[in-house]
Amino acid sequence: AQSVSQHNHHVILSEAASLELGCNYSYGGTVNLFWYVQYPGQHLQLLLKYFSGDPLVKGIKGFEAEFIKSKFSFNLRKPSVQWSDTAEYFCAVINFGNEKLTFGTGTRLTIIP
Amino acid sequence: DVKVTQSSRYLVKRTGEKVFLECVQDMDHENMFWYRQDPGLGLRLIYFSYDVKMKEKGDIPEGYSVSREKKERFSLILESASTNQTSMYLCASSFIAGGRWDNNEQFFGPGTRLTVL
Numbered sequence: 001a002q003s004v005s006q007h008n009h010h011v012i013l014s015e016a017a018s019l020e021l022g023c024n025y026s027y028g029g030t031v032n033l034f035w036y037v038q039y040p041g042q043h044l045q046l047l048l049k050y051f052s053g054d055p056l057v058k059g060i061k062g063f064e065a066e067f068i069k070s071k072f073s074f075n076l077r078k079p080s081v082q083w084s085d086t087a088e089y090f091c092a093v094i095n096f097g098n099e100k101l102t103f104g105t106g107t108r109l110t111i112i113p
Numbered sequence: 114d115v116k117v118t119q120s121s122r123y124l125v126k127r128t129g130e131k132v133f134l135e136c137v138q139d140m141d142h143e144n145m146f147w148y149r150q151d152p153g154l155g156l157r158l159i160y161f162s163y164d165v166k167m168k169e170k171g172d173i174p175e176g177y178s179v180s181r182e183k184k185e186r187f188s189l190i191l192e193s194a195s196t197n198q199t200s201m202y203l204c205a206s207s208f209i210a211g212g213r214w215d216n217n218e219q220f221f222g223p224g225t226r227l228t229v230l
């Protein structure tokens with residue numbers, strides 16, 4: 001069965017620092033990859049997704065992620081974080097032909113002003 | 114905009130009570146899902162449904178059941194609530210992935226925080 005690993009459980013950064021959150025999945029094949037974000041008190045929303053084509057995908061609020069198939073990875077990046085990026089971030093994977101998303105355990109990001 | 118609504122934001126129940134959590138989506142999505150979210154465990158799938166009256170078990174179905182009588186509505190039922198079911202419950206919906214591979218994003222509701230005393 002598919003599994004998703006997010007190795008960073010809690011990341012603390014100062015504003016303007018660069019961010020990279022790791023995401024690795026276990027089972028190959030054709031996949032869709034997602035990053036969701038949950039701001040404090042708000043519902044989960046999509047940050048970005050990969051389904052085909054250019055492995056570097058751009059999302060909302062200046063986030064981007066790179067799909068590296070050989071490494072089973074989909075790391076999230078942002079060159080300069082803001083206090084408003086404080087949130088919990090979830091990586092998720094769905095395999096082609098499957099209807100179920102598999103989520104990682106999440107990374108809590110705290111930005112210090 | 115897709116909208117997924119859940120009947121309650123906060124719910125407090127006693128051990129042994131029967132609990133109903135309701136979810137409604139307005140995008141004509143085929144798929145609907147129930148997850149629970151716990152700190153350090155991420156989101157775990159309880160049940161999902163890909164059509165009216167159809168259901169499939171997710172990763173942690175024990176202690177739960179579901180009902181989907183109409184396409185837009187998906188209910189999660191705790192037959193006899195227990196304290197270990199205290200959690201945040203999230204509902205989501207999506208198009209069927211197989212038919213729309215580039216459009217299978219799941220849309221989430223605001224969640225119901227259930228406390229079982």
